[in-house]
Amino acid sequence: MSERSAAQATTAAPAGRERALAALERARRRTAALTDCLDEAGLTAQHSRLMSPLAWDLAHVGNQEDIWLLREAGGTGGVRPDLDAVYDAFRTPRADRPALPMLPPDAARAYIAEVRARALEVLAAGPPDGADSALFEGDFVFGMVAQHEQQHDETMLATHQLRRGPAVLDAPDPSAPTSRATDDRHGEVHVPAGPFTMGTSAEPWALDNERPAHTVDVPAFDLDAVPVTNGAYQRFIEDGGYRDERWWHPEGWAYVQKAELSAPLFWRRDGEMWLRRRFGYIERVPPGEPVMHVSWYEADAYARWAGRRLPTEAEWEKAARHDPRTGESRRYPWGDAEPDEGRANLGQRHLRPAPAGAYPAGAAPCGARQLIGDVWEWTSSDFTGYPGFRAFPYREYSEVFFGSDHKVLRGGSFGTDAVACRGTFRNWDLPVRRQIFAGFRTARSSGGGN
Numbered sequence: 001m002s003e004r005s006a007a008q009a010t011t012a013a014p015a016g017r018e019r020a021l022a023a024l025e026r027a028r029r030r031t032a033a034l035t036d037c038l039d040e041a042g043l044t045a046q047h048s049r050l051m052s053p054l055a056w057d058l059a060h061v062g063n064q065e066d067i068w069l070l071r072e073a074g075g076t077g078g079v080r081p082d083l084d085a086v087y088d089a090f091r092t093p094r095a096d097r098p099a100l101p102m103l104p105p106d107a108a109r110a111y112i113a114e115v116r117a118r119a120l121e122v123l124a125a126g127p128p129d130g131a132d133s134a135l136f137e138g139d140f141v142f143g144m145v146a147q148h149e150q151q152h153d154e155t156m157l158a159t160h161q162l163r164r165g166p167a168v169l170d171a172p173d174p175s176a177p178t179s180r181a182t183d184d185r186h187g188e189v190h191v192p193a194g195p196f197t198m199g200t201s202a203e204p205w206a207l208d209n210e211r212p213a214h215t216v217d218v219p220a221f222d223l224d225a226v227p228v229t230n231g232a233y234q235r236f237i238e239d240g241g242y243r244d245e246r247w248w249h250p251e252g253w254a255y256v257q258k259a260e261l262s263a264p265l266f267w268r269r270d271g272e273m274w275l276r277r278r279f280g281y282i283e284r285v286p287p288g289e290p291v292m293h294v295s296w297y298e299a300d301a302y303a304r305w306a307g308r309r310l311p312t313e314a315e316w317e318k319a320a321r322h323d324p325r326t327g328e329s330r331r332y333p334w335g336d337a338e339p340d341e342g343r344a345n346l347g348q349r350h351l352r353p354a355p356a357g358a359y360p361a362g363a364a365p366c367g368a369r370q371l372i373g374d375v376w377e378w379t380s381s382d383f384t385g386y387p388g389f390r391a392f393p394y395r396e397y398s399e400v401f402f403g404s405d406h407k408v409l410r411g412g413s414f415g416t417d418a419v420a421c422r423g424t425f426r427n428w429d430l431p432v433r434r435q436i437f438a439g440f441r442t443a444r445s446s447g448g449g450n
């Protein structure tokens with residue numbers, strides 16, 4: 001049992017600089033699309049206390065690039081070190097960022113363009129004398145910066161979803177549902193007991209928390225073949241799920257009472273119908289689509305109501321990557337090839353998840369679908385470091401979040417770019433969070449019990 005090396009994965013990715021350049025440019029086009037559609041007032045307003053003003057994200061991605069590509073990797077003095085304090089995410093919580101002396105949007109655009117022009121010179125020139133060679137291995141630092149910008153783009157997309165006012169984003173819907181996708185019961189898949197390789201030491205742009213590859217023995221389990229749908233979730237609501245303490249984690253129960261929750265975020269009842277707000281439009285909740293905008297507590301309560309539980313992070317990754325024929329772990333459920341439009345709903349090509357049962361070409365060896373893309377999936381696991389974890393290149397990327405406060409999410413959403421999504425990729429958030437594009441699927445231990 002092993003992990004295929006990136007070199008063996010011939011269909012994997014264009015090498016180094018070309019891939020880095022493409023990833024940086026794609027991220028910047030998306031950042032522009034998410035910010036050019038609003039006027040200055042829309043960019044500097046705070047649309048939710050959970051989020052930064054979009055103008056902050058806009059300059060923050062350039063400031064991180066200034067720090068990591070121009071100064072740390074490039075060995076230059078950077079463009080605007082004086083802005084570091086304003087755009088330091090650890091210094092000022094999101095709720096307080098509107099009070100910061102932020103660059104106005106046009107100045108932010110000019111700043112990030114200047115940083116980018118110089119960053120491309122660093123990329124073309126290669127490591128300067130005395131550079132930290134680990135940053136340049138596989139062009140990691142450029143991949144890290146591209147992923148960082150794409151992560152903020154997804155955060156900005158969530159800000160758009162929270163924003164009130166007329167719709168400004170547009171995208172075609174995913175392909176028409178298959179006949180199966182109109183039914184919200186898809187059954188489960190079986191994953192036999194045994195060890196598999198979790199995490200990675202071979203993927204050049206994997207972040208520190210995905211490393212190193214290590215063996216984990218996972219008992220047999222059954223997993224929902226597709227994410228839990230809106231239709232299935234409605235049955236939990238209609239069965240009084242939000243009013244029945246039996247299903248809830250004690251902290252979840254307290255939270256539901258205090259916040260008076262009775263449905264996913266952005267849903268409201270209209271007579272017999274459930275409606276939702278989605279990027280400025282009001283529409284009927286589609287029963288066949290994966291449920292999203294539920295907290296970990298809601299996902300956990302639904303699973304208990306269904307007589308099941310959330311999968312552990314190891315179970316999720318084994319279902320997504322383990323190939324029982326070879327004993328190896330794949331980069332993605334379908335193999336080692338990069339995601340494309342036929343295999344996963346990623347990259348904001350659509351502004352919603354595809355119906356459950358979509359993307360048969362993206363299925364894992366175990367038969368589970370849509371593990372990558374559509375909605376992030378809550379797991380039961382706390383966010384911790386793997387055995388042998390080493391913070392790189394800075395502790396604040398992930399190590400400072402380790403512990404029992406944060407739960408792991410896997411698989412990416414329709415708003416996640418492919419560069420920031422793979423079988424090993426780990427996201428984390430507080431169990432009360434609902435503004436992220438997160439849903440879940442449920443599991444049960446095979447051979448009795450949960």
Ligand SMILES: [Fe+2]
Binds near residue numbers: 060064089148
């Ligand atoms: Fe950031």
